[in-house]
Amino acid sequence: MILEEITMADFEYGLKKTKTVLIPFGSTEEHGYHLPLSTDTLQAYEVGKAASSRHPLFVAPPVHYGCCRSTSCHPGTISITTGTLKSLLKDIVRSLRRHGLRNFIILTGHAGGTHKMALIDAGEELIEEFQDIRLAVLTEYDLAYREGKEIIETPGDAHAGEIETSRVMHLRPDLVKATGEREFPSFPQGVLVRNKRKFWKHGVWGDPAKATAEKGRRINDLVIDKLVEFVQMLEGFEET
Secondary structure (H helix, E strand, C coil): CEHHHCCHHHHHHHCCCCCEEEEEECCECCECECECCCHHHHHHHHHHHHHHCCCCCEECCCECCECCCCCCCCCCCEECCHHHHHHHHHHHHHHHHHCCCCEEEEEECCCCHHHHHHHHHHHHHHHHHCCCCEEEEEEHHHHHHHHCCCCCCCCCCCCCCHHHHHHHHHHCHHHCCCCCCCECCCCCCCCCCCCHHHHCCCCCCECHHHCCHHHHHHHHHHHHHHHHHHHHHHHCCCCC
16 A cells, blocks of 8 residues: 555555555665666665555655765765654654554665664664554665675675666666666775765766666565565564
8 A cells, every 4th residue: 555645545444454554765866877866765665565565564655865975975965864864754653653553664775874773773762662563674775685696796786786777777777877887985994084976986886787677677576575574574573
């Protein structure tokens, strides 16, 4: 059940079938010269919608903004603070809980470390605030990397590389502009730099030239399978 497409009546009926909602978090962030700024959001939202067709599940409208520090100097990236990100998540969960939902899966398509930690921090605060909810924070890219390890050829592939390019080629080939070039960032270890683009010129972390739509389809199917399994696990999860 896609929240932005259903009515009040649909929502009330849906609550009779499930108390679970997936909240996709993405970003508006550079993904090289070949992928759209919406890449992270697109992947998380699409697998969420696909999972909801296999298992009763609400899917909330995606959050299109994230904390994007390492790409903040690249054209097109819109980065929000960790405080704003945490507040967004907490307000969304509180509101959905008031409407009767109890199982919350935060699926982030953006895999930045600071971004992920902010979502986890907010989640920890929410489970302390409400004793009647289950909450999980999943990184969609981590699922893709783990499940697709036999498919991907590029060691250390990550941002806008073989994995993400393959998946966007499968999901939205109309948004892929030519072929990106292999690149890996060269940030100095431990040093916080102001001009981040100096150490990561084209915003690619991996080898998009090895991407194919078929690889993207296979990886996407594996991610959807694991996501459905995870939803079922969370719905039955008991701490005691």
